[in-house]
Structures are given as C-alpha cells and as structure tokens.
Amino acid sequence: MALTRDSVPVIGRVVATETLPASPHQFHFWTPTATPIGIGAIVRVDGEDRTVFGVVLDARAYSDLVTPLHEVIGAEGDPGAAAPPTRRAEIRLWTAAVLRQEPEEPLQPVPLARVRLATPADVTLALRMDAYAQSEPRSAIPVGLYAAGGTRAPVWLDPDFLLGPESAHLNINGVSGLATKTSAVLFLLSAVFQHFPRGKGRIAAVCFNVKGPDLGFLDRPAALTPQDLEMYAALDVAPEPFDRVRFYAPYKADGVNLNTLRTHPALAGSVEPLVWGLREVLDYSEVLLNRDDIDAKADAFLDFLADRVVGKPFIDEWGGRHAVESFGDLERLFRAIFDGLEAAGGRDMWRTHHVATIRKVRNRLMNISTRCKGLVTDDADGNDLPFGAFEDRTVYVVDVAGVDQLGQDLVFTRVVSKLREHLERRDLGVEHVVAFVDELNKYAPADGPETYVRKMLLDLSERGRYLGLVLFGAQQFRSQVHRRVVGNAGTTVYGRMDMDELATPGYQILSPATKIKLATLPKGELMVRHPHFTQPVFVRFPRPASLQGRQGVEQFPPVPDVAFDDAVVRQLAALDRRVPAARVKDLIADRREDDVRRALLATRRARPHDVLAFFAARLGPAVRRQTIGDPAPGADVAPLRTVEDPYAP
Amino acid sequence: MARGLAREAARQPGGRPFAEARVVEGRDVRAIPVGEPVTGPEGMGFVDGIQRFAVEGHFGVTPVVRAQVAAAALERHGGALRCAARSVEEFLTVPRDRLTTDQWEALTDVGLPIQESDPGPRPHPLLDRWAAVQVIEQRRDRCEADAAARFLAARPDAWLVVDGGVTGLAAVRGADRAIGVVKSHETQFLEATDLEAALTLPAGSRSSAFVRRGAGGVEATSWYLRLWPWSEEDLLHGLARVERLTARGALDSADDVSRWLLAERSPVADRDPRWERLLYPMHHVEMYMRAEAGGWH
Known part of the structure; x- marks a missing residue:
C-alpha cells in the first residue's frame, strides 16, 4: 500500500541523542507545550523512504532549570511572588513505541523526521487491521473507538484471533464498578453477533450470571445517550438489545420459586428452570x-x-x-x-x-x-440447556447468582463440559460458543488447591480454540488468576485498574505513564491488547444497548417469593394465561409437593397445548388419605441398627 | 578582602582599564533605590550574538581561521520569546598580506567570504590568532547591530535590551529605545568615593547616572545597577552597568528601566556561570542561537 504524506499538520519532530537514540522499536519526539496528543495517541513519522507508526507510551516535561534551588533564589523564597516576565525554555518530550514500519524490511531505526497525528486510515495500518478489516466481505469485530487528538477511528479485532482457531479467548481485567467489565463484554458480544461472518459458522454465547442481576435483562433495551448512538454508528453496530436470549435459573429450595432476580410479572415465563437429576x-x-x-x-x-x-x-x-x-x-x-x-x-x-x-x-x-436443593432434584427428570439445539446468535444466560459455591462450581463445570462434548461431536447446534465467566479469580485462582473447575478451565483455555469454545473471562485482579488461563487469552482488555495490582510483575512491560492512565481510566474506556497490535491501544466503547443489572432491577423489580400453590399457578399461567388459578389450587391440594414439582417440571418441559390437562395427567389421580388403626400392642417395629458413619456431615 | 582573590586567578583587565565619565545626576555618585521590580513593556526585545571559530590550517606559519558569527533579536509576548530578527555570517579570516597570489586564490575557491586580519609586524602564532579574534568580534558586533536595527525598525514602539554597550547603535533608527546591559567591568569610569559608592551598591539600587563617550564621540548615559546582593568576596557580584544613548528622557527613565531590569532577575539563568548579572532572556537568546547553529565543524 502506498503511504503518502498528506495535509495532516505536523505536531512534533523526532529527536535522538546518544543517550536517547531512536531505535527500530522506540523513538522520542518533542512537541509544543500546547499539543493535542497524550498517552496512547497514535502518531506517524514520515521519513525519506519509510513511514513509521508509533503509539505514545510516556512523556516528560522539563525546563533548563539546573536545580530547584535556583527557582527559590529567583523567587527570593516567596512562592507567591509575581510570575517571572519570561517563561523558562521548556520541552515536552514524548516516548513512542513503534507499531509498524512501512516498508517492514529492512527493519531500521525510526527516521529523525516530522511527526503527525495518525489519521483513521493510519490507525488501520498502524494496528495491522488492514489485513482483515479492509477485506471484502469484511471479517472483523469492532471493539471500540480509538480517539486521540481529534482523530476517531474504529478498532477492529480479527475474529480468527478472538474466536479461534488462530488464537482465542478474551480476558478483561479491572476494578469493580469502575472498569465496566460487564458492559464491555456485552458490547463486544453484541458486536460479535452482528459482525461474526456467517461463512465462519453459527455462534452462541453462554453467560454465567454469578452476582446479582448483572445479566438478567439482556433482552430489554437500555437508555442510550446521543454520544452512545454516535459511537454505535461509528462502529457500525446496531444499538439494539440481544433479540434472542434464553434465561435459565435453578429453583430455590422450595422447588417452585425460581432462584433469580428476574421474577417481575412482566417477564414471567421467560426464565427456564435449571434442574438436574442424579x-x-x-x-x-x-x-x-x-x-x-x-x-x-x-x-x-x-x-x-x-x-x-x-x-x-x-x-x-x-x-x-x-x-x-x-x-x-x-x-x-x-x-x-x-x-x-x-x-x-x-x-x-x-x-x-x-x-x-x-x-x-x-x-x-x-x-x-x-x-443445592432447587438445582438438584431427587427425581430422575431434569430441565437442562438445549444441548444439541443451540441457536445461532443466541445468548444463554445461566443465573447462578443465588446458588452456593458448590452449586456454582457444578453448574459451571457441567455446562462447559457439555458444551465441549457437543462441540467435539459437532452436534451442539452451533459451531462456536462464547462462555462468559465473571470472577475468574474464584474459579481459576493463581494459587490454592487444584480443583476440577480450575482443571477444566485450563483445558478450555488451552484447547478450546480448536473446538470453537471460547472463554471470555473477567476478574478484578488478573494477578490472582492462573497464569495459564490469562496467558492463553489472545485478546486482553483492561479497564480502570488498581495501583496495587499494577505494581505486580505482570504489568512490568507497561510504562509508568500507561499505568497511571490505566489507574485513572474513565468508565467506557479500555486498553486492548490483541495479537495484531504490537502495543496496547486505548479505545472507548458505548454503553451496552441491553439493560444492565441495576437499571433492570429498578425497571423490573423482582417480586417476593410466593406460597407453594401460588408459585405453581404462576408458572402454569406463564405457559398459558387461561389456566384458572382456583382449578390448579384444587388439583394440588393435599398432594405431595414432590409430585407437584415433578408434574410442573414435566409440563414446563413439554410446553403442551393444553397446559392444565397435561399437568393434571402428569399429577395423576389423587390417592385418598386413609387413616389406619393403631398398631397392635407389643407390635413395635424395632429400630434399625446403624453403623457409625465417620463421614456424616 | 584578599580571600576572594586567593580563590580565583586574577584576570588581566582589557586594553582600556580606565575611561573618562562625568556624573550627570548630582555632584557625587550615590546609591539610589529604584523601587519594586516591574515587568518591562509587552513586546520587549532582547539581542545577543554568538561566535565560533577554528583554525582550519596554515599557509606556512600563517593560520587560516574559519568563523561563524550570529545574532538574533527575540521578542517577548506573554512570557514567551520568539525570534523577531536573525543575522548569520560565516567567513574565513587571514592576514592577506602574508599570502601569495596562489594561496589567496586557493582560499577564494573555498567559496566563503574572506575577512582580512591585521598581519602585524611579523608572524606570531598567538598574535595572529588574536588578530583573527578581533575580526571575528567586530563581525559579531555587526551581526548584533544588524539584528537590533531590524528589530527596532520593524517594531517602532518596542524596547530592546542589548548585550553590551549601545554606542555602536548610534546610527540605527530607534536606538533611543535600546538598553545596553554590560556585564563586564573591565573599563572603570569612576574613581575614589564615586567608585566605592558604585561598587558597594545595595541590591535593588542604582548609582547616580554618568555620561561616557564611546567610539566616534557618541555619548551614552550610564549607571550601575545592583541586581543581586554583593558579597565580601566579590564586589562585582550581581552588578551590571546599564546604558542608553544620551538623549532627552534617558536620564528621567533610569529608575523605570532599572525596575524592568530588576524584574529580569527571575528566572535565574542558572546554566551560565555569570547568572548573577546575565538576564535570563539574554541567556535564552544565546541558547537559541547555539541550537539554531547546531553542530559546527
């Protein structure tokens, strides 16, 4: 591709000294004190016979003052003294890392030439996105907008490196509440669903909701600002919530009230029970x-x-x-x-x-x-995710926020393992699945005992890309997650970071200025590392178009648990509004709750045309209560002899 | 008193250690407090120059010296200095009378202007070099005068601070707006109690003005100004001599001009050993000139 100088204004010049030389991978340039660039800005250096793209990693400013003491002398010891008539000579010296050189060979030091801000076309070249983002048809996933010095350019991820098979997995990192990890993943999932090329196969996502109502309203639209809409337009992503979402949640211990915060009547019937048998x-x-x-x-x-x-x-x-x-x-x-x-x-x-x-x-x-009563039933019948019938561009939300840790481990392990089995057999219904797991540090900790969950996650990280099973993991502290899990993530995203975390060895490659920027990142801004990008790049992304947890709960407040018979009525009514409550209550009066649960589950699973009739048939005829006489005197049944149980809980 | 001298080698004064002057402000020289420092007018200019030279070779024992002189006038707006006028000259200097025709032609083939230096009575390696330096300093003075003249012509209301005396600017239009700041005190104009009063001025004071006569009989009104307190070790510490072409108003504005110069004590030109009497803008001009000139071989 021909790279020509254009009319973009010059903002600086490369400088090199013996102690601060320009190399093939790094260079320094100065700018006036008033300059639009900052840490993370992408710049272009036009030499005689080569063009170099770089990203600003660090900056320094200093004057010709030899020692601060002379400043004290000049002000005669009074910090409030009038400003001196002349400003000292001052420099803004920037350090940039090379992103790309054109031509690539022979690799040479950066020319001592003028520096310009990168244009949107330059950003595409600098991040080596031209190979996939400019192909026809385009095969690229927008992750956010690069914005610096007035330049805005979409940043694209290569689907082959995000979802396999070249590399895969995404890890997102940042402090809770400020890093907007969940928002970023939801936006990216939306972008994946809209931009993943149809020719590469069908794709679905399984999202484990492990805390509160985070992922409980992905099918509901969120309020977006004009700025958000502008970003959606720039990124070529339709600002719409996910149109195909399936919610799954286990029951509570009563076996009829769902263990989820998505219980508002307006959403009734949209959550499938997740119930497993032996x-x-x-x-x-x-x-x-x-x-x-x-x-x-x-x-x-x-x-x-x-x-x-x-x-x-x-x-x-x-x-x-x-x-x-x-x-x-x-x-x-x-x-x-x-x-x-x-x-x-x-x-x-x-x-x-x-x-x-x-x-x-x-x-x-x-x-x-x-x-895990509610998730696990004493009966044989369960209700599971539709393994074998997964649908394209569909999000399957598994809400285990209210389940205890053991149950979460079980759900997580079983669902991921089943996905892997079906993907291996090519009979899942889709060819690619994104599994989103938050709080990865809990499931794959860097230290602690070897657990089955961690082993499974390691296996997923290392082999998943060949199967089409991709892990989107999130955690607050990357350093606390097993290094093979985070290390295998081809794409890494950082939101607002904690300074203590940034002081850990895993971040030594980042410049001090980049660390400061990470520690102060505003909501909606991320740093992205991707195999095609030779350096991390900062991007902005819009709010997800799907309603998020807190707003969802405010808009659709969960209803309190109801009595057993009312819960049964509600669930049947969700299948068929015409089901008369009184009739249902009559049917289940004096029936064993386990029998009712079994019939209810069967009805939900079958989704029959005549809900009430099906339910009544599965319930079976009532067995009349019969009181038998007192046992004959002296006919006491001897207690069973038991062996002491050393493993009794 | 002798302590200071013991610490540094005593410098030999220049060729004119003494010169005549007449006090024009009262009978005797005295210390006059000038008041609080005041920043000079917006758009004020500062002129300075640099010189570099090297012996490029010899014809026999006669040295051929290559020199570069440059001067710039920087104007100040909002505390920032920008170049307003600049003058550069590169040349060779040799004592022509000592060269053969062939040697002279060989030099002219180099393509640089040639300035003739004083051949003296007979060759002498040190005197020949000294003669070349005399030529170089004259050319530099011309460069500075040229930059100053262009600045004063282009900015008819602006004041200009020059490094050194102002009598060389007498022919320049607008030279009455030039303020000379002399850092060296090789020539003494005062004596006895007048001299003592001038050299022991307290900080923030100036001496009574006096008039001195420069080359071609041009008169300048001058006074000493103590920028920084002097110490027991060095009477000249922080002492500058200010001068303006003698004209109506030169004496009346002595206090104002002194206050402007006092304000220039900050920032301190701390990279220069003469920081206590070198104004920062002048240091900046010199820095600018050296950066502009780049490496010179």
Whole structure:
C-alpha cells in the first residue's frame, strides 16, 4: 500500500541523542507545550523512504532549570511572588513505541523526521487491521473507538484471533464498578453477533450470571445517550438489545420459586428452570469432592455407580432389585447395602469397596442434593440447556447468582463440559460458543488447591480454540488468576485498574505513564491488547444497548417469593394465561409437593397445548388419605441398627 | 578582602582599564533605590550574538581561521520569546598580506567570504590568532547591530535590551529605545568615593547616572545597577552597568528601566556561570542561537 504524506499538520519532530537514540522499536519526539496528543495517541513519522507508526507510551516535561534551588533564589523564597516576565525554555518530550514500519524490511531505526497525528486510515495500518478489516466481505469485530487528538477511528479485532482457531479467548481485567467489565463484554458480544461472518459458522454465547442481576435483562433495551448512538454508528453496530436470549435459573429450595432476580410479572415465563437429576450430577461428581476426597477408591466406586448402577437394572446380593434414576433411588440402594452388610455380621467390604468409601461417596452425593436443593432434584427428570439445539446468535444466560459455591462450581463445570462434548461431536447446534465467566479469580485462582473447575478451565483455555469454545473471562485482579488461563487469552482488555495490582510483575512491560492512565481510566474506556497490535491501544466503547443489572432491577423489580400453590399457578399461567388459578389450587391440594414439582417440571418441559390437562395427567389421580388403626400392642417395629458413619456431615 | 582573590586567578583587565565619565545626576555618585521590580513593556526585545571559530590550517606559519558569527533579536509576548530578527555570517579570516597570489586564490575557491586580519609586524602564532579574534568580534558586533536595527525598525514602539554597550547603535533608527546591559567591568569610569559608592551598591539600587563617550564621540548615559546582593568576596557580584544613548528622557527613565531590569532577575539563568548579572532572556537568546547553529565543524 502506498503511504503518502498528506495535509495532516505536523505536531512534533523526532529527536535522538546518544543517550536517547531512536531505535527500530522506540523513538522520542518533542512537541509544543500546547499539543493535542497524550498517552496512547497514535502518531506517524514520515521519513525519506519509510513511514513509521508509533503509539505514545510516556512523556516528560522539563525546563533548563539546573536545580530547584535556583527557582527559590529567583523567587527570593516567596512562592507567591509575581510570575517571572519570561517563561523558562521548556520541552515536552514524548516516548513512542513503534507499531509498524512501512516498508517492514529492512527493519531500521525510526527516521529523525516530522511527526503527525495518525489519521483513521493510519490507525488501520498502524494496528495491522488492514489485513482483515479492509477485506471484502469484511471479517472483523469492532471493539471500540480509538480517539486521540481529534482523530476517531474504529478498532477492529480479527475474529480468527478472538474466536479461534488462530488464537482465542478474551480476558478483561479491572476494578469493580469502575472498569465496566460487564458492559464491555456485552458490547463486544453484541458486536460479535452482528459482525461474526456467517461463512465462519453459527455462534452462541453462554453467560454465567454469578452476582446479582448483572445479566438478567439482556433482552430489554437500555437508555442510550446521543454520544452512545454516535459511537454505535461509528462502529457500525446496531444499538439494539440481544433479540434472542434464553434465561435459565435453578429453583430455590422450595422447588417452585425460581432462584433469580428476574421474577417481575412482566417477564414471567421467560426464565427456564435449571434442574438436574442424579445422572447429570454423577458425571461431574469430581466437582463435589475436595482434595482429601480425591483417591482411587472413591473414584472407583463412583465409576462403579455410573457404569453398573445408575440407569440400569441392578440386583444386590440380598435379592433387592434397584432401578436407580434419582437421588431417592440411590439413597435406597445405599440403605440396602448398609443394611445388608449389617445383617451379614458387620462386614466392611461390598463388591471390593470398603464401607467407609461407600459412606464417603454417599455423603458427598447426598450433600449436593441438600446444599443445592432447587438445582438438584431427587427425581430422575431434569430441565437442562438445549444441548444439541443451540441457536445461532443466541445468548444463554445461566443465573447462578443465588446458588452456593458448590452449586456454582457444578453448574459451571457441567455446562462447559457439555458444551465441549457437543462441540467435539459437532452436534451442539452451533459451531462456536462464547462462555462468559465473571470472577475468574474464584474459579481459576493463581494459587490454592487444584480443583476440577480450575482443571477444566485450563483445558478450555488451552484447547478450546480448536473446538470453537471460547472463554471470555473477567476478574478484578488478573494477578490472582492462573497464569495459564490469562496467558492463553489472545485478546486482553483492561479497564480502570488498581495501583496495587499494577505494581505486580505482570504489568512490568507497561510504562509508568500507561499505568497511571490505566489507574485513572474513565468508565467506557479500555486498553486492548490483541495479537495484531504490537502495543496496547486505548479505545472507548458505548454503553451496552441491553439493560444492565441495576437499571433492570429498578425497571423490573423482582417480586417476593410466593406460597407453594401460588408459585405453581404462576408458572402454569406463564405457559398459558387461561389456566384458572382456583382449578390448579384444587388439583394440588393435599398432594405431595414432590409430585407437584415433578408434574410442573414435566409440563414446563413439554410446553403442551393444553397446559392444565397435561399437568393434571402428569399429577395423576389423587390417592385418598386413609387413616389406619393403631398398631397392635407389643407390635413395635424395632429400630434399625446403624453403623457409625465417620463421614456424616 | 584578599580571600576572594586567593580563590580565583586574577584576570588581566582589557586594553582600556580606565575611561573618562562625568556624573550627570548630582555632584557625587550615590546609591539610589529604584523601587519594586516591574515587568518591562509587552513586546520587549532582547539581542545577543554568538561566535565560533577554528583554525582550519596554515599557509606556512600563517593560520587560516574559519568563523561563524550570529545574532538574533527575540521578542517577548506573554512570557514567551520568539525570534523577531536573525543575522548569520560565516567567513574565513587571514592576514592577506602574508599570502601569495596562489594561496589567496586557493582560499577564494573555498567559496566563503574572506575577512582580512591585521598581519602585524611579523608572524606570531598567538598574535595572529588574536588578530583573527578581533575580526571575528567586530563581525559579531555587526551581526548584533544588524539584528537590533531590524528589530527596532520593524517594531517602532518596542524596547530592546542589548548585550553590551549601545554606542555602536548610534546610527540605527530607534536606538533611543535600546538598553545596553554590560556585564563586564573591565573599563572603570569612576574613581575614589564615586567608585566605592558604585561598587558597594545595595541590591535593588542604582548609582547616580554618568555620561561616557564611546567610539566616534557618541555619548551614552550610564549607571550601575545592583541586581543581586554583593558579597565580601566579590564586589562585582550581581552588578551590571546599564546604558542608553544620551538623549532627552534617558536620564528621567533610569529608575523605570532599572525596575524592568530588576524584574529580569527571575528566572535565574542558572546554566551560565555569570547568572548573577546575565538576564535570563539574554541567556535564552544565546541558547537559541547555539541550537539554531547546531553542530559546527
């Protein structure tokens, strides 16, 4: 591409001395004290036979004053003395890092020539975006607007390096509340959905909502300022909320009220319950085991359960027939084993498994159904994300903000693992999935015990790009996240940073001025590193067009939990407004809550034409309550003998 | 008293250690407090020059000296100095009478103007160089006068501070707006109690004015001004001599001009060893000239 000098005004000149030379990677230039450039500005140097683009990393100003003492003498010790009639000679000396040289070979020191502000076309060249942002059709994702010295230019990411296969993953970093991490990711997701080339396949996003209502209203429009709209136009992104969003949330412990803040009546029915049974949990039982639990014996017993018991007819040594489909069934099997061993004279081995191992596994498994009641059901039937039927340009929000840590780990691990399995088999429904995980420092900490979640995240970071599974991770402190997770992120974004964090070794490559800028970044401004950019670049981005958590809750305040029967009515009414509340209440009166939950879940899953009829059919006929007489005197049932359980919670 | 002399080598005064002057403000010289410093008028100019030279070679024992002289007038607006006039000259200087025709032609082929220096009675390596320096200083004075003349002509209301005396500007139109600031005190115009009064002026005071006669009989009204307090070790510390062409009003404005110059004490020209009597704008002009001239070989 021909690079010609143009009419852009000269703002400075490159200077080089023996102690401050210009090199192929760095140069210095001076400007008048009144200049439009600042840290992060992109400049162009036009030499005789080469053009160099650079980004300003640092700046210094000094005068010809030899020692501050002479200033004191000049003012006769009075800092309030009148300003001297002559201003001292003063210099603004800027340090810039080379972004690109044209021609690229032979690589030579930067010419001692005039410096101009980069034009929008220069920005494209400087950041090497011309290879993908200027192709036809364009294959680029806008991440924000470069803005310095009156120049505004869109900054584009290469989808092959953001979403694979060349490199992948994005990591965003910054202090809570000021770095606008979630906003940045939502804007970028929106840009990805609008600009990811159709020819590269279908794409969806799975966003884990781990705190408050952050991602609960992505389908609702947000109020945007004229400045935001202007930026959307400049970035060629339509300022609209996501038009295809599926919300998932587990139930609360009552099994009927959803554990989410998106419960406003106007949004009723838009949240799918996320409910898992034994099968779903057992496959990821490693998540439930702590470091001390991970041993070959527990593993072997879990494998035995998964391979030989769950979902298959099983006959125990004492003639008991088991069809283990749910936690309830499993508990009955455990009870049969313990009773059988007891009856056999207190044997401590069952099918090569020690009773202590069996008790440990039993306690861990049953613990999840207690701690994550609402997410995990005792029944066999669950309600899951539509693995195999994912839709193009759709956001799947999994709201686990109200679930305890163990449950979050389980959800996170299982969903990501399932995504990976389906992507490997190419049967997910889409070819690319972005998984957005906030608070990455919690799931993949730099230190601490090795957990299944962290192992899975490491695997995702290192292999995900080949599968089309891309991690968009966010955290407050990058230094606290496992280095292989952040290191594998091809694109890194920094919002407002904490100075203590910036003092950690990971930021040594940044100049002091860049660090200061990072520590004082206003909302809506980010520093972006991308494989094509040889230096970080600062960009601005507009507010997301989707309603964000706090505003969402203000606009759609969540309703309080309601009684069991009212919750059932509400959920059925969300499927069909004509369902009469009184009739539903009559149907479920005096019915076991577990039966009602099961029928309700089945109805939600089936989404039948006649909701009430389907619900009633799944509920089955009521069994009339029958009072039997008092047991005969002396016919007391002897209590069961129990073996002491060392792993009881 | 002898302590100061013991610390630094005593300099030999120039060729004219003494000159005549007559006091024109009272009978005897006395210290006159000038009042609080006041910033000079907006648009004030400052002229200074530089000179550089090197012996490029010899014809026999006769040195050929190449020189560059330059001067600039910088004007001050809003505290910032900008170049208003500039004059540069590069030349060779040799004692022509000592060269053969061939040697002279060889020099003219270089393409630089040639200024003749005094051949003296016979060759002498040091005297020949000294003679070349005399030529160079004269050319520099011309450069400075040229820059000053152009400034005064272009800005008919502006005052101009020049480095050194002003009698050389007598022929320049507007020279009555020139203020000379002389840092060297090689020529003494006063004696006895007048001299003592002048050399022991307290800071912020000037001496009574006197008139001295310069080259061609041009008269200048002059006075000493103490910019910084003097010390026991150096009577000349912070002492400048100010002069203006003798004309109507020159004496009347002595206090005003002195106050302007007092205001120039800040900022301090601390990169120059003569900082206590070198005004910062003059230092700036010199810095500008050297930066403009760049490397010179």
